[in-house]
Amino acid sequence: MSPRPAVRPGGRSARVQESVHQAVRALQAEQAALTVPLVAARAGVTPSTVYRRWGDLKELLSDVAVERLRPEAPPADHGSLRADLEHWAAGFLEEMSSGPGRSYVRDTLAGDPDGSNAGQCSAYAREQVETVLARAVQRGEHVPDVDTVMDHVVAPMMYRALFRPGPLDAGHARDLVATVLYRLMPLP
Amino acid sequence: MSPRPAVRPGGRSARVQESVHQAVRALQAEQAALTVPLVAARAGVTPSTVYRRWGDLKELLSDVAVERLRPEAPPADHGSLRADLEHWAAGFLEEMSSGPGRSYVRDTLAGDPDGSNAGQCSAYAREQVETVLARAVQRGEHVPDVDTVMDHVVAPMMYRALFRPGPLDAGHARDLVATVLYRLMPLP
DNA sequence: CGACTAACGCAAAGAAGATGCTTTTAGCTC
DNA sequence: GAGCTAAAAGCATCTTCTTTGCGTTAGTCG
Known part of the structure; x- marks a missing residue:
C-alpha cells in the first residue's frame, strides 16, 4: 500500500505510478537488471521521482508484487x-x-x-x-x-x-x- | 550457508567471515545504517572483500540472519x-x-x-x-x-x-x- | 479563475558498487 | 617442514546509484 504519502491520487501522480509499475513489470518480464535508474528511464520519469515516492527499489518492488x-x-x-x-x-x-x-x-x-x-x-x-x-x-x-x-x-x-x-x-x-x-x- | 564458493573454511577466510558477521550484528544492535562499506569498515576489511564473498548486502544479511x-x-x-x-x-x-x-x-x-x-x-x-x-x-x-x-x-x-x-x-x-x-x- | 502546494524535473554532489592488478596466506606435495 | 599453487584479501580506480536543493508544473480548493 505505499505510495508514500498516498495523497493526491488523481491525475499526474496516478499516471506516474502506473507508468512506473508498468516499467517494473516490463523489465521483470525481460529478465533485465532491475535498478531505479533503469526503471525510471523506461517509465519516462527521473530517478529522483522514484526515490521520493517509494524510498528505494525494494519498496517499489513490494508494491508491484502485492499488486x-x-x-x-x-x-x-x-x-x-x-x-x-x-x-x-x-x-x-x-x-x-x-x-x-x-x-x-x-x-x-x-x-x-x-x-x-x-x-x-x-x-x-x-x-x-x-x-x-x-x-x-x-x-x-x-x-x-x-x-x-x-x-x-x-x-x-x-x-x-x-x-x-x-x-x-x-x-x-x-x-x-x-x-x-x-x-x-x-x-x- | 553461502560464503559464495564456501571453499577454504579455515584460517583467514574464517576470521574474515566471523569478523564481518560480528560487524553486522553490532551495527544492527546500534540501529545504525547498514551498508557494505560501513560493515566492512567495522570489520576491518575492505568493501571489495565483502562484495566478492557475498555478492551484495542482502545475501550477507541473509547469512547472518539464518545464523x-x-x-x-x-x-x-x-x-x-x-x-x-x-x-x-x-x-x-x-x-x-x-x-x-x-x-x-x-x-x-x-x-x-x-x-x-x-x-x-x-x-x-x-x-x-x-x-x-x-x-x-x-x-x-x-x-x-x-x-x-x-x-x-x-x-x-x-x-x-x-x-x-x-x-x-x-x-x-x-x-x-x-x-x-x-x-x-x-x-x- | 486564481492562489496554494504536492509532486515532478533537473543538476550537482556524495556514497555505494564493480573490477583489474598486486599481495598475502592457507592447503598440498614432496 | 620448505616450497609451490591458487584462493582469497587488499588497494586503487572507475562506474553507477542515491541523495538533495531549487525551480517548474499541474492538481485542488476556495
Missing part, C-alpha cells in the same frame, strides 16, 4: 464446499510455488517496513476463502471457521512455498482441505 | 509430549513474532536466491520438533508425524508472524498443539 498477488476473480463455484476449497487451494498452491509466485511473495515481504503489504497479501487469500465459505453457508452446508482454514490450509501451503525448495505436491492441497473438513470442523 | 535463527539448545524436557510441544511452540512463536525475529526471517528470505537459507531455517524448526517427538517415542507415547506438526503447528505460527501485523496471541500456540494432538493424530 500482482491480487486475485483477478472470485473462486469458481463447483457446487460444494469441498470442491470449491480443493480447486481454490490447488490454484493457490500452484501460483505460490511457481517461480514468479515465490518471487512476488518474497518481494512483498522484503520491501515492507510496516507489514502492510504482507497484511494485504494475506487479506487477499482470506477474502477468497470467505467467499467460498459464504457460498457454502448459502447452500446450507456446515462450514469451518475462516481462521481455521487460514491456519490449516493456507498457512501450510505458504510455508512450503517459502521455506522448502523444489516443486510442491498438488495432492498436498487436497489433503489439507480434507483434514480441515473432516477432522477439524467444529461440531454442528 | 541467528539456529536454536541454541534442544527443546527442554517437560515430561510429556504435550508439555514439550506447548513450551517449544510458545517459545517459537515468541521468537518469530518479536521485532528482531520477524526481521531475521524476512532477511533470510530476502537475500536467498536459491532458497538454501530458507530451507535451513525450516530445517532448524524441524530438528527441534523431531527431538521432541523422538523423546516422546522413548517414553512410549503415541506421536504425530513430523510433517503434521510442521503443517499444523509451525506453519500457522510462521504465517501469522510474517503476514499479520501486530502482536500474536500466545494461546494460539497452545491451541495448535492441542489440535494436532487430539484431532489430527493418526490412529494407534
Whole structure:
C-alpha cells in the first residue's frame, strides 16, 4: 500500500505510478537488471521521482508484487464446499510455488517496513476463502471457521512455498482441505 | 550457508567471515545504517572483500540472519509430549513474532536466491520438533508425524508472524498443539 | 479563475558498487 | 617442514546509484 504519502491520487501522480509499475513489470518480464535508474528511464520519469515516492527499489518492488498477488476473480463455484476449497487451494498452491509466485511473495515481504503489504497479501487469500465459505453457508452446508482454514490450509501451503525448495505436491492441497473438513470442523 | 564458493573454511577466510558477521550484528544492535562499506569498515576489511564473498548486502544479511535463527539448545524436557510441544511452540512463536525475529526471517528470505537459507531455517524448526517427538517415542507415547506438526503447528505460527501485523496471541500456540494432538493424530 | 502546494524535473554532489592488478596466506606435495 | 599453487584479501580506480536543493508544473480548493 505505499505510495508514500498516498495523497493526491488523481491525475499526474496516478499516471506516474502506473507508468512506473508498468516499467517494473516490463523489465521483470525481460529478465533485465532491475535498478531505479533503469526503471525510471523506461517509465519516462527521473530517478529522483522514484526515490521520493517509494524510498528505494525494494519498496517499489513490494508494491508491484502485492499488486500482482491480487486475485483477478472470485473462486469458481463447483457446487460444494469441498470442491470449491480443493480447486481454490490447488490454484493457490500452484501460483505460490511457481517461480514468479515465490518471487512476488518474497518481494512483498522484503520491501515492507510496516507489514502492510504482507497484511494485504494475506487479506487477499482470506477474502477468497470467505467467499467460498459464504457460498457454502448459502447452500446450507456446515462450514469451518475462516481462521481455521487460514491456519490449516493456507498457512501450510505458504510455508512450503517459502521455506522448502523444489516443486510442491498438488495432492498436498487436497489433503489439507480434507483434514480441515473432516477432522477439524467444529461440531454442528 | 553461502560464503559464495564456501571453499577454504579455515584460517583467514574464517576470521574474515566471523569478523564481518560480528560487524553486522553490532551495527544492527546500534540501529545504525547498514551498508557494505560501513560493515566492512567495522570489520576491518575492505568493501571489495565483502562484495566478492557475498555478492551484495542482502545475501550477507541473509547469512547472518539464518545464523541467528539456529536454536541454541534442544527443546527442554517437560515430561510429556504435550508439555514439550506447548513450551517449544510458545517459545517459537515468541521468537518469530518479536521485532528482531520477524526481521531475521524476512532477511533470510530476502537475500536467498536459491532458497538454501530458507530451507535451513525450516530445517532448524524441524530438528527441534523431531527431538521432541523422538523423546516422546522413548517414553512410549503415541506421536504425530513430523510433517503434521510442521503443517499444523509451525506453519500457522510462521504465517501469522510474517503476514499479520501486530502482536500474536500466545494461546494460539497452545491451541495448535492441542489440535494436532487430539484431532489430527493418526490412529494407534 | 486564481492562489496554494504536492509532486515532478533537473543538476550537482556524495556514497555505494564493480573490477583489474598486486599481495598475502592457507592447503598440498614432496 | 620448505616450497609451490591458487584462493582469497587488499588497494586503487572507475562506474553507477542515491541523495538533495531549487525551480517548474499541474492538481485542488476556495
